[in-house]
Amino acid sequence: MRVDYRFCPGCGSRLLPREVEGRWLPGCPSCEFVAWPDPKVAVAVLAHDARGQLLLIRRGTPPAQGEWALPGGYVDADETPSEAARRELLEETGLELEVERLEGVHHVLVGDGGGLLVLAYVGRLSGGEGRTTPEALELALVDPASSPELGFSAHREALAAWRAGGD
Numbered sequence: 432m433r434v435d436y437r438f439c440p441g442c443g444s445r446l447l448p449r450e451v452e453g454r455w456l457p458g459c460p461s462c463e464f465v466a467w468p469d470p471k472v473a474v475a476v477l478a479h480d481a482r483g484q485l486l487l488i489r490r491g492t493p494p495a496q497g498e499w500a501l502p503g504g505y506v507d508a509d510e511t512p513s514e515a516a517r518r519e520l521l522e523e524t525g526l527e528l529e530v531e532r533l534e535g536v537h538h539v540l541v542g543d544g545g546g547l548l549v550l551a552y553v554g555r556l557s558g559g560e561g562r563t564t565p566e567a568l569e570l571a572l573v574d575p576a577s578s579p580e581l582g583f584s585a586h587r588e589a590l591a592a593w594r595a596g597g598d
């Protein structure tokens with residue numbers, strides 16, 4: 432998850448340790464680039480039907496390949512997070528989403544010093560034709576109270592918080 436830069440992606444100089452705001456980070460001696468360990472940003476979708484059933488996918492790709500999860504993925508720089516939620520659901524399942532609200536933000540430490548922020552959205556399934564894809568080997572609508580174990584901690588947190596909220 433974390434990229435260990437050795438050369439400046441801006442000018443190609445070899446990076447050297449630089450103290451910035453009390454921490455040592457790889458910095459470029461020729462320009463202002465500093466390799467800040469920024470988190471990546473992803474979305475997860477708590478997509479429900481009219482009866483309150485929750486959509487899960489069985490993942491076809493790593494990580495958590497073969498396990499149940501919420502639909503979702505990384506946010507692109509040129510889209511809003513809620514657009515990413517709609518896009519990812521459509522790509523993975525063929526289903527359309529009407530975003531209702533942000534459930535919450537979940538932080539995950541990944542690997543050696545990497546970080547991930549997962550923005551979980553609640554939304555209503557609003558159309559489309561459900562289908563499996565290489566990313567989603569199986570789709571299931573489940574009772575949120577008896578969901579199978581999800582493969583990601585952020586998804587488990589989001590589901591628990593959504594259930595506790597009672598909608």
Ligand SMILES: [Zn+2]
Pocket residue numbers: 439440441442443444459460461462463464
């Ligand atoms: Zn540079």
